[in-house]
Amino acid sequence: MDKNTLISSFGKWVSPINIQKLSEQVKELKQDYYTKKLTTEAYIKLLLVAQLLEFKSLEEMSDALVDEDLQKALGFESISASQLSRKNNQIHPLILANLFLDLVWKIQRYHYKNGKNMPLKIIDSSTLPLNLTHYKWAKFRKTKAGVKLHLRLVFMDKDTVYPEKAVITTAKEHDRNQLEVLVDDQEAMYVFDRGYVDYERFDRMTDDxxxxxxxxxxxxxxxxxxxxxxxxxxxxxxxxxxxxxxxxxxxxxxxxxxxxxxxxxxxxxxxxxxxDLKPEEISDIYRSRWAIELFFKWLKQHVEIKHFYGMSETAIQNQIFLALITYCLHVLIQLEMKSKKSLLRITRWLKRALWKPAYVWLRKFDGRASP
Incomplete structure (x- = not known):
């Protein structure tokens, strides 16, 4: 029997997550001590559903558990918003950061396997505004608060784009300060905008x-x-x-x-x-920077990083990493199915077939109608 007959589309989508490695880190960081119901694994699955379906609040997540399929996926029938809030503030962001990096590594394996050329790595940041009244720790102007997502995006071609490294800071952090953190691979070509101009660093990068x-x-x-x-x-x-x-x-x-x-x-x-490159090649390389603008736009439109589920720095970081994990899971299914379909279409199909057998979703990739 086909293994996709036995799992739901959601189960197929989250299958790249290494549960064993996750469990080992949870145990090492003592995250689930005294936890009876909302384990770290269940929390991640519920928050990924929330990202996929763009839930606006913890209350919406709690209410969603009237769905028996969601209950089955999580292993419990109900959870209160207050319990979700506590877990959201307790989960160490390192767990989700490492989960994100593990998925990135799996994406990269497809490239190594296919012998891709030197990739472009685009560096930029995006500021996510916050309410100063509730997020005083993130103040960066007299009347504003916010966090900044500093990102390195790999651009292999127009069909293969994915985030590779992320650093989350308060919005007052200058972009230039993260350049050395985001530049660590000599087998790549880096692209960034004027906000990163620093003559001393340009010399160091060239020397190195x-x-x-x-x-x-x-x-x-x-x-x-x-x-x-x-x-x-x-x-x-x-x-x-x-x-x-x-x-x-x-x-x-x-x-x-x-x-x-x-x-x-x-x-x-x-x-x-x-x-060593032709002038037109240099020009085209810089013009590829549009990909990171489209990536930030995609995040803000198709996952939930505009309405935050908690007010602590931990809760904010966890939600941003979950958004990046959501994107990586989409890229992985796209690569596995060798599909040229857009991530938006893949996401739409997944939402409609979330709890149906995985083959119902996967058949859409080759154009066959669902039974």
Whole structure:
């Protein structure tokens, strides 16, 4: 009998989670001592349902347990919002961070198996606003609070994009401070925006063998060393070898500066330490940065990170990691089924077939109708 006949679509979706490894870490961190009903495993499953169905509150989760299929998946018939709140504030974020990284590793195995080329790794951040009255620990302006998700996104191609590393801080943390944390792989090409411009770090990255493309600020001072000739049909306006910065604060290494015009007629300046690529390739690499903007947009529209279930720093971090885990589970089923279907369509099918046998959901990937 097909194994997918025996499990629900939800069971199939969460199957990449290594329960044994999860249990070992829960035991090590003593997370389920004296827990009778809401174990860490049950908590994760319930919160993943909440992310998938975009529940707005713990009360909505509690009410959802009238569903007998959800009861069966969790192993209990009811749970109060107060019990959920306590667990949400007690779960160590390290557990969910490690679960996220384990799923990332499983995604990467598909790439190694298929011999993919050097990936682009796009770095950016997104600020998630919070109510200052309830989140005073996250204050960053006189009347505002918020947290910031610093993210490294792997861009293999337009169909394969996934988060690889995440750091969660309060919103007042400057993006530049996380650059060294997010840059740790010499077998990649890093792409980031003007918020990460730091001449000293650019020198260190170059000396340490890391490659990058960034957008340079308009007021940046440059000293030209050499101008490369360009073919007539090249859309790049100029390609130069330069030092960046003033006499008092100038890079030690020479960099490559390209100027291009965007579709709105604005002049863009790209800086890189790659001299072996064609100018159009450098331009196209930076334009791939749109993928992380789309990723943040997807998160805010299709999982629940706008309504937080708790007010502590722990609860906020747990919910963000659960959102990233949700995305990774979607990517894994997409890779397993070798599907070009969008994550949005895959998610819609899953929601409709959540408690039906897994084959009902999986048949949609090859276009066959459900029985």
């Amino acid at each position: 063998g890391y490659f990058f493309v960034s957008r340079l600020k308009k007021n940046a001072v440059i000293r030209e060393v050499y101008t490369f000739s360009l073919p007539d049909d090249c859309h790049v306006l100029s390609d130069k070898m330069v030092y960046i910065g003033t006499t008092q604060n100038r890079t030690e290494n020479v960099f490559r500066l390209l100027e291009v015009m965007d579709t709105k007629g604005n002049l863009l300046r790209f800086i890189t330490n790659r001299f």
